[in-house]
Amino acid sequence: MSAVDHPAATEVLRPPPPPRGWPRERVIGYILVFLWALALVGLVAYLVSAWKPDMFWRYAPGYLSGVWVTIKLVAISVVIGALLSVPIAYGRMSRNPIIASFAYAYVYFFRGTPLLAQAFLVYYGFGSFRPQLDAIGLWSFFRDAFNCALFAFSLNTAAYQAEILRGAIQSVPKGQWEGAESLGLPRLLTLRKIIFPQALIVALRPYGNELILMVKGSAIVAIITVYDLMGVTRLTYSRTFDFQAYLWAAIIYLLIVETLRHAVDWVEERITRHLRR
Amino acid sequence: MRFGRYVLIATASALFALGSAHAQEEVVRIGTEGAYPPFNNLTSDGKLEGFDIDIAQALCDEMKVRCEFVAQEWDGIIPALQAGKFDAIIASMSITPERLQQVDFSNKYYNTPPGLAVPKDSDINGVGKEDLAGKTIGAQASTTHFNYSTVTYTDSTVKPYPTAQEYQLDLANGRLDAANDDIIALTQWLDSPDGACCRLAGTITPVDEIHGPGAGIAIRKGETALRDRFNAAIQAIRENGKYKEINDKYFSFDVYGD
Known part of the structure; x- marks a missing residue:
């Protein structure tokens, strides 16, 4: 595509190729790559030698449903978190000290405490307020461990996403606002049509990171009795005492993260087309 | 020089004494x-x-x-x-x-045999598979009780907990309809103020392949x-x-x- 748009690009003179030979860096590099390759071969060899078809067929369906629970949990909570993050980010940037301090306190609490503690607080903490929750009709929601996890995760990721959003919006130069104002554009329109598209480019990578962190962080819901990928893994391990149960979980998590990483790359490629020269 | 040798001998004998003391215990x-x-x-x-x-x-x-x-x-x-x-x-x-x-x-x-605890107002009065159909049962993960529950109560939902304390909380707040554990661990809890919510539904006959x-x-x-x-x-x-x-x-x- 760039060849068509910029025919001159192909005619650029390349710098001379670097001299070959065996400098120290290259030797070290080869040794390290060799070691990594060795580790990979060892891992594959282990997996082949430890391969147990009956174990696989017995537990594979469980793993599949675990993956599905993990994906569902992360996807829903990230979407809810994204919706919640907009008013919170607005609050963080607000000039009203009361709104700003509320938003600050929210972000401070959810970024400053472990997700595990938050999940426990929601699951067991709300569990001990059953009569009160019953009275307002919320118990049927909090009775379910998955809902509790969803609740804690949404609130947690909302805090992180709000900070990502705020940082991205504030990274857009002030001149963009002033330019729009001089054209008489309303503030909301400016935000939607001028600021957001530029901010999202900045925010994309942190969003990708947050998504990946959520996938890995979701493993803790196994402790509040949700059979996510980690929950299924622990169950499998407790039946078989075979630690390849954890190895498989690690490989599946790696695959999910790798897929997400590529997806983020692809989106970035799309939304930064106009910046490429 | 001579002093140094004394120190050496003293240290060596002290070490020896220490070592032999360890060997005895x-x-x-x-x-x-x-x-x-x-x-x-x-x-x-x-x-x-x-x-x-x-x-x-x-x-x-x-x-x-x-x-x-x-x-x-x-x-x-x-x-x-x-x-x-x-x-x-x-x-x-x-x-x-x-x-x-x-x-x-x-x-x-x-x-000791395993047992089943239920909330005091529960309608569960037996420990058979049909008594617990459609109910949620809690047990500590990686225990014989958890295994027994998953194998036996196939019409129920079985939830794993890291320790006994967690299923006790969930039985008390009503997330669980029953909890499966050793009868003594259960009675100890049921007799304590924390266990006031619940009662024993019955004793489970141990199965050799599971309970050993x-x-x-x-x-x-x-x-x-x-x-x-x-x-x-x-x-x-x-x-x-x-x-x-x-x-x-x-x-x-x-x-x-x-």
Whole structure:
């Protein structure tokens, strides 16, 4: 595509190729790559030698449903978190000290405490307020461990996403606002049509990171009795005492993260087309 | 010069004395959970207490070794034994075929039946599969009780909990319709103020393939000498009245079983 748009690009003179030979860096590099390759071969060899078809067929369906629970949990909570993050980010940037301090306190609490503690607080903490929750009709929601996890995760990721959003919006130069104002554009329109598209480019990578962190962080819901990928893994391990149960979980998590990483790359490629020269 | 030699000799003899003192006192490290009253429990000041601990102490006295206790989370207790973090598990661990593939066991040192606890206002009055159809049952993960529940109550939802305390909370707040555990662990909790929410629905008849012959002492595979010493010690404290003394401190009946 760039060849068509910029025919001159192909005619650029390349710098001379670097001299070959065996400098120290290259030797070290080869040794390290060799070691990594060795580790990979060892891992594959282990997996082949430890391969147990009956174990696989017995537990594979469980793993599949675990993956599905993990994906569902992360996807829903990230979407809810994204919706919640907009008013919170607005609050963080607000000039009203009361709104700003509320938003600050929210972000401070959810970024400053472990997700595990938050999940426990929601699951067991709300569990001990059953009569009160019953009275307002919320118990049927909090009775379910998955809902509790969803609740804690949404609130947690909302805090992180709000900070990502705020940082991205504030990274857009002030001149963009002033330019729009001089054209008489309303503030909301400016935000939607001028600021957001530029901010999202900045925010994309942190969003990708947050998504990946959520996938890995979701493993803790196994402790509040949700059979996510980690929950299924622990169950499998407790039946078989075979630690390849954890190895498989690690490989599946790696695959999910790798897929997400590529997806983020692809989106970035799309939304930064106009910046490429 | 001469002084230096004195120092050397003094140090060497001190080291020798220390070494021989160590040789006389063999140390056996015992892994236990510390979250399963009245069998093993970590007190608020960080000390281990309970039936398992007293029995372990009596066995070590009998074997003339010094016990060192290590508290270890239940889920990882067998891998920790295999990794050499301690030499034996005395933590009310049932002798099961699955665990026997991983570790060796001594003879049982007690055997009590499992039971089912339910909220006081529950309509569950039996422990059969049909009594619990459609209900949610909690049990501690990686236990015989959890395995029994998943295998037996196939029409119910079975939820795993890291320790007994968590399923107790969920039984009290109504997330669970029933909890499956050892009858003694359940009664101990039901008799305490925390267990006021709930009652015993019944006793479960143990199944050999799942529950095994009782709780034994787990040791690494192939360490038969240690196993034989534990077996001899168990028999000795059964015979010399030490077992009964500890038993009566905690229970009103003989938990050794038949």
